[in-house]
Amino acid sequence: MFSGIVPPMRADRLVALVLLLRRRGRLTAAELARELEVSTRTVLRDIEALSAAGVPVYAERGRHGGFALLPGFRAELAGLNHDEAVALLVAGSGRGEQVYGLGSALASAMRKVVDALPEGHRATADHAARRLLIDPETDLLSRRLVTEELPGATMAEVRRAVLAGHRLRIHYAAEGRAPRWRTVDPIGLVTVRDRGYLLATRSGADRTYRLSRVLAAEELPEPAQRPDRVDLDRIWRERCARFLSGDQLSVLVRVDPQRREELLGTALAVRAEEPDADGWLRLEVTFQDARHAEWALWQLGTDAEALAPPSLRARLRERATAIAARYGAPH
Structure with a gap:
């Protein structure tokens, strides 16, 4: 791709610059500098080096200008390091x-x-x-981690519709409801902690579907009503924020720092966190409802204390009293 001798670090940066332009289209020198973590002057020097090497980079002037590759340009890029x-x-x-x-x-x-x-x-x-392992099937407590899976044919239909930009019919089993068919405009697929989600719209309204609840799927020939470019990370953050702004229960809790991660693993979100006077942590977390909060805090035993709301403290006290009474009686 490049003629002459190019220092390895700069060669990697030049390849990265070409990949950015191929993937994103027109970008300004400032945008390229942010992506590559260099100065705009370095970007301009790199653009000159690419042009000298025969890579068809051209500049467009004006308010919406920037650098771009000639349409259809493809290059053989350096191999993987x-x-x-x-x-x-x-x-x-x-x-x-x-x-x-x-x-x-x-x-x-x-x-x-x-x-x-x-x-x-x-x-x-x-x-x-072989020296690096990501997400093994069991954790240190020998609990097997369960990955939600779909039948291959169903997942293939969903994936094809998402990537091709076609509408999708899904036979979906919402929680507590009978399964039914619905037609959606798919936007993208997201995986969070081994749970897969289909982001879509239905009749123009945002919808999020658990992939494990899709019983069957059919890719339709008509194009999906969706934007050409999408920022899945932004969309997911916005949908999470809307979800958390609903009827969830906010709980103020004290927890032993050694059990913090266990608490966060059951909570929906953390709204505030600060150290407490005795070395514990004081957090404001949200749970799906009172039952969810009671279950989560009960798992932590004496390593956590719910401070608010009072109704949750009362429920935990009643539960502890009942357990103590059961085991206090002669066998």
């Missing part, structure tokens, strides 16, 4: 591919990538990847 190969191999060990039904495709891609590596890189990358 060692760290990139390790990252890809380790990423392949996660379970996201199971959620989206891409396990066989990922395995095939891994074989192609490994086969394309130079012999020295292949051996060292494989050895390094």
Whole structure:
């Protein structure tokens, strides 16, 4: 791609610059500098180097100007370095591919990538990847982690509709309701803690569907009503904020720092956190409802104390009193 001798760090940056322009289209020097974490002067020097190497980068003047590649330009990019190969191999060990039904495709891609590596890189990358493990199937307490999965054919229909931009019919079983068919405009797929979600709109209204509750799916031929470009991270944050602004229960709780992560693993969100006088932590967290909060805090035993609301303290006291009475009586 580049003629002459280019220092390795700069060569990586030049490749990254071309990839940014290929993926994002027109970008200003300031935008490229932020993405590459360099100065705008460095970006301008890199643009000159690309042009000198024959890469068709052109500048557009004016308020909406910037740098772009000529339409249709494709280039053979440099091969993966060692760290990139390790990252890809380790990423392949996660379970996201199971959620989206891409396990066989990922395995095939891994074989192609490994086969394309130079012999020295292949051996060292494989050895390094064996030293890193992401999301094993059990935790330190031997609790098996459950990944929600869909039948392959159903997931394939959902995935094809999302990627092709087509409307989608899903046979969906909402919690507490009988399954029924509905037609949606799919936006994207999100995985959170091994749970998969379909982000979509239905009759123009935002909808979020648990993939594990999709019993069947059918990709339709008509195009989905959705924007051409999408920021899934922003959309997910907005939907989470709307969800948390509903009827959830806010709880003020004191907790032993050693049990903090366990508490956060059951709460929906943390609204505030500060140290308490005795070395414990004081947090304001939200739960789905009173029953959820009671269950979560009961798991922590004497390592946590609900301070508010009073109704939750009363429920925990009643439960503890009943347990004490049961075990205080002669057997």
